[in-house]
Amino acid sequence: MKIVRVAFVGNPNTGKSTLISALSGRRIRVANWPGTTVERISADLKLEGEVYQLLDLPGVYDLLDDSPDAEITLRELLENPPDVMVNVVDAAHLERNLHLTVELTEMGIPMILVLNMVDEARRMGIEVDSEALEKELGIPIVETVAVKGEGLERILWAIHRARIPVPMVHYGDDVEIALREIASKIDHPARRWLAVALLMRQEREFFPVDGSMKEAVSRWREELESRYGDLFLYLEGRRINTARRIASRAVSRRETGNSIQEKLDAVLMNPIAGPIAMVLFLILAFRFAFFLSSPWVDFINTVSEVLGGWILAAGIRGIVASFLIDGVISGVGTVVSFAPVLFLFYMVLGFMELSGIMARMAFVLDTFMAVAGLPGRAFVPLIMGFGCNVPAIYATRTMENFHDRLKVALMVPFMSCSARLPVLVLFASVFFPGKPVPVVLSLYLLGILVAFFTGVIMGRLMGEDTPSLFELPPYRLPGPGKLLMDAWRNTLEFVRGAGTVILFSVILVWLMMHLRISGEDLYRIVSRSMIPIFRFIGIEDWRLIGALIPGFVSKEVIIGALAVGFSGMEHLSSIGFSEGIGIMLNAFFHAIKDTVGALGAVFGIPSFRVPPVETSLGSHLSRVMDPSAALAYMVFVLLYTPCVATVAAIKQEFGRKWALISIVYQMSVAFILAMLVYKIAILIHG
Amino acid sequence: MSRDTLTLDDLGGGEDAVILDIERDGRKYRKLIYMGLYPGATVRVVRRGMAGNPLEVILDDSLRIAIRRKDAQMVKVVKRQ
Numbered sequence: 001m002k003i004v005r006v007a008f009v010g011n012p013n014t015g016k017s018t019l020i021s022a023l024s025g026r027r028i029r030v031a032n033w034p035g036t037t038v039e040r041i042s043a044d045l046k047l048e049g050e051v052y053q054l055l056d057l058p059g060v061y062d063l064l065d066d067s068p069d070a071e072i073t074l075r076e077l078l079e080n081p082p083d084v085m086v087n088v089v090d091a092a093h094l095e096r097n098l099h100l101t102v103e104l105t106e107m108g109i110p111m112i113l114v115l116n117m118v119d120e121a122r123r124m125g126i127e128v129d130s131e132a133l134e135k136e137l138g139i140p141i142v143e144t145v146a147v148k149g150e151g152l153e154r155i156l157w158a159i160h161r162a163r164i165p166v167p168m169v170h171y172g173d174d175v176e177i178a179l180r181e182i183a184s185k186i187d188h189p190a191r192r193w194l195a196v197a198l199l200m201r202q203e204r205e206f207f208p209v210d211g212s213m214k215e216a217v218s219r220w221r222e223e224l225e226s227r228y229g230d231l232f233l234y235l236e237g238r239r240i241n242t243a244r245r246i247a248s249r250a251v252s253r254r255e256t257g258n259s260i261q262e263k264l265d266a267v268l269m270n271p272i273a274g275p276i277a278m279v280l281f282l283i284l285a286f287r288f289a290f291f292l293s294s295p296w297v298d299f300i301n302t303v304s305e306v307l308g309g310w311i312l313a314a315g316i317r318g319i320v321a322s323f324l325i326d327g328v329i330s331g332v333g334t335v336v337s338f339a340p341v342l343f344l345f346y347m348v349l350g351f352m353e354l355s356g357i358m359a360r361m362a363f364v365l366d367t368f369m370a371v372a373g374l375p376g377r378a379f380v381p382l383i384m385g386f387g388c389n390v391p392a393i394y395a396t397r398t399m400e401n402f403h404d405r406l407k408v409a410l411m412v413p414f415m416s417c418s419a420r421l422p423v424l425v426l427f428a429s430v431f432f433p434g435k436p437v438p439v440v441l442s443l444y445l446l447g448i449l450v451a452f453f454t455g456v457i458m459g460r461l462m463g464e465d466t467p468s469l470f471e472l473p474p475y476r477l478p479g480p481g482k483l484l485m486d487a488w489r490n491t492l493e494f495v496r497g498a499g500t501v502i503l504f505s506v507i508l509v510w511l512m513m514h515l516r517i518s519g520e521d522l523y524r525i526v527s528r529s530m531i532p533i534f535r536f537i538g539i540e541d542w543r544l545i546g547a548l549i550p551g552f553v554s555k556e557v558i559i560g561a562l563a564v565g566f567s568g569m570e571h572l573s574s575i576g577f578s579e580g581i582g583i584m585l586n587a588f589f590h591a592i593k594d595t596v597g598a599l600g601a602v603f604g605i606p607s608f609r610v611p612p613v614e615t616s617l618g619s620h621l622s623r624v625m626d627p628s629a630a631l632a633y634m635v636f637v638l639l640y641t642p643c644v645a646t647v648a649a650i651k652q653e654f655g656r657k658w659a660l661i662s663i664v665y666q667m668s669v670a671f672i673l674a675m676l677v678y679k680i681a682i683l684i685h686g
Numbered sequence: 687m688s689r690d691t692l693t694l695d696d697l698g699g700g701e702d703a704v705i706l707d708i709e710r711d712g713r714k715y716r717k718l719i720y721m722g723l724y725p726g727a728t729v730r731v732v733r734r735g736m737a738g739n740p741l742e743v744i745l746d747d748s749l750r751i752a753i754r755r756k757d758a759q760m761v762k763v764v765k766r767q
Contacts, residue, residue: 061720066713093749096722126748232716240724253747271736363752367736370754376740469721469757472742472750 002050006159009073009104010088011097012059013473015116015146017041018482019088020054022149023156030489033058033072037397037653047156055082061096063103063193064202067400075206077107081189084162085111086155091121091128091143092474095247101137102168102242106196108189110162112140114155119145120474125256133250139165147479167192169242171235174227175199178220185213199224200232261475265360274364281357282380284602286387289344290418291598295591296340302587304333309575322514325572331506334554335499338390338645339491345384345391346487349398352380354478358398359470366468372452373459375399375468378408382451385415386444389642393649394490407458409650410662413642414451414669416444419555423637426559430618431630439631443638450639450669498648502553505644509550523549537636537674538629538682548636554643559617566620628681632674639670694743694753694761697731703763704728711760722749723761 008016021028024043033040041056057076058069077085087104089097094115104111115130134141140158144151171179182195188208197203198217221231228234268274308325316324352358362376369378381395392412396405416424424443428436515522527546534545543565551558575583625633641647641663651659697703705727708715722745723729732742732750740754 064716065720066717095746096749099720099722124748230710233719236719237724240719241726244726265733269733269735269742271734275736359752363735363740363742366740366752366754370739468740468752468754469717470752471721472752 001046003053004050004084004159005053005055005082006084006086007055007057007076007082008086008088009057009077009100010059011061011090011093011100012069013471014059014088014090014097016059016088017056018146019086019114019116019144019152019155020056021482021485022146022152024054030493036068036072038069038072045156052156052159060100062100064197064200068402069400071204074204077109078188078190078206078208081107081109083110084159085109086114086159087111088114088116091115091118092124092126094121094126094128094251095243098243098247099240102239102246103193105137105165105168106190106193108164108191108193110164112142112155112158112162113137115141115143116146118143119148119150120476123256124474125254127252127254129250129252133246136246136249137165137168139163147482168246169239171196171238175224175235175238178224182213182216182220185216196235200235202232264475268357268360269363271364274360275368278357278361278364282361282383285348285352286345286384287602289341289348290387291601292595293340293344295594295598297337298594299587299591300333300337300340303584304329306575306580306583308572310577310580312572312574313576313580319514323510326513327507327510328503330510331503334506334645335495335502338498339495341388342391342394342494343487343491345388345395346490347483349380349391349395350483350486351478353398354476354482356473356475359472362470363472370468372455374408374455375401375404375470378404381408381412382415385412385417387418389413389415389417389646390494390649393646393653394494396653403462406654406658407455407462409654409658410458410665411451411454413646413662413666414447414454414639416447416638417555417642419643420638422556423551423558424634426617427621427630427634430621431625431627439634443634446635446673447638450673454665454669494649494652497652498645501648501651502644506553509553512549533671537632537671537678539625539633541624544624544633548640551637552641552644554645555637558637562621563617567616628678628685631681632678635677636670636674639666639673641666691762692765694729694731694758694763695741695755697729697763697765699731699733702728702730702766704766706762706764709760709762714757715760718757718760721751722746723753728766729761729763 008020010016017028020041020043024045027045028041028043031040031042032038038058043054045052045054055076057073060067060070060073063070063074063077085104085107087101089101101113113133115128115133118128121128128143130141130143140161142151142154142158144155146152170176178199179192179195182198183191186194186209188194194207194209197207198209198213199221201221203209224234225231268277307329311321311324311329352361358377358380361379364376365379366376369376372378377398378396380398381392384395385392389412392415393409396408396412399405399408421440424440425436428439432439511522512526513521513523517525523546524542527542527549530545531540531542534540539545543562546565547558547561550561621630647659647663650662691706692703694703694705705723705725707725708718708723727746730744730747732744734741738755740752741758743751743753743758745751
């Protein structure tokens, strides 16, 4: 069978991946480019005895851009030239897209051009004459509307007619002589493009060129620079003028009202109404994600309980049962229970990004974020962190600059998530009766301040200054199919990527709790050995320290661990098979009912209820620590590593090194601030 | 370049201008050029965010972009009559 390798190249957001999935149905494969978190989308299409290997290259404005995306695209085109290059362009912004097109014509690869989103262009009053364009470029051109599947069949037809284009840009007679001489010394189809890049002083270490033409390049650079000054600007200018000339021959426009966009922008991008509207939108969207996912988290917990009950019913007892229930089932349950949360958050994020709302939000909130040296888009993951840190880490993907993403990922864990709230509320109501709300709120504020300073310090350390520049795309209504598929894929990626780390830590904690060394569990030994350190923050009871260990897996279990520590083990009961099925079915229908009910609650008024505290735990706690130590303990719980899932997410996105650095950083910050708070509290309180 | 050269940041809402030059500043100016801010392109400031930052600019009558004031000050323009 003949294999045709087809690479899709184009600016960001031109619909390349939509085209590929529309062409190949559900058979697309998504992975990451080696050593990066940039998505690699590919698909095989078998048709009439031929296999088309479709590959989506990351969107770029120029092959020589500084972004990791551009490097991947350029490397792939140079090191693995495809049989055919499909250049996807946004018909509404033809001129800007053609900058890349004219550059691609120098790559020496057969190509076709896909004019996508012609419907949207028409709505904006832009008509592209594809025949005129075809005449200018001399390669097959296909008009499509990828989201509606229009024009797809003609892409394959055009691929068969692809040809190596005549390079579109004429750089002037003297430059052309230089290019010819340099190119003649390069043994690669993209020799002309490489020669231009060399003259621009844009060499990369992976260029397939050797030193023999060095002399020619520097001779010509010197001569041409004396004539034209900065060659980068001069040659790029030639490309831009060529793109402009071609676009002006192919595009006609008529005035349209463009009213919906203008009207929406007038409100959403207004300096006063905009931020208010955006924050309200975010609150509603995140409540939607939370309220709809929490019934399913409860359902997963019920399933775990039933599975545990079945194990006991099967007559398994002792250490084996404990390992299966508290180690394996609890570990898998922790991983799976993140799935509904992440799925819904991904839906919300995808909607915001594709609808054009994200860009507007970045615009109106830019001023606030600039104070911390961040782009406007940083607002979204930071706010999301108050709900759950894990999706918030993944939400940093909305920013394109790696350093910005990393900075925000190190800030997010200090945003107090919903799992920390019950712990803070418990201690606040036991030790500060009458004023738990202001205490908890000041802790939230402390978290925000620590995050802010983290951002400022990281900004200093990185000292990088990239222009904050982004497109404001037209408003679009994203298709539910794409949203669901992307959310599903990303959720699976979390389960696969972060799942093992989480499972491993749950089992590690279980081992600590159950491994006995000379008659005493390791858990108690470790906790006790840390008393000399925790004495600095007024904590001298090993059970308080011990509860922080499972708290590393997830914060909400701290309460349970304290209760077990002070009042002894809770006893699990065995559950019969049919009884278990009944419980699960019941829980399932409850989850459905609660999901439907949640739709209304999204718009309700948030309530801040202080839940009743188990009196026995409260009195136990007040016996082993004073209010100053309690406050320090709360500060520590607020700031130390939020949970292993957050660590796993940071590892998945930024690598092991940064995951470790973040743990060390959070631990040190938590301890130092807890100690400070304790000393100050003692000074005031006496 | 004369002293009274305007930058993109000096433009009022709805004023059309043409880009004259971009200040050379390491890698930053290449980024601006790749986004389409190139000598000869027309620009119009549509609106500004809070405290005048950032700017929404329409490039060549079609592309809407957001740019911070600091970066807009790198773009020298001349008003179009």
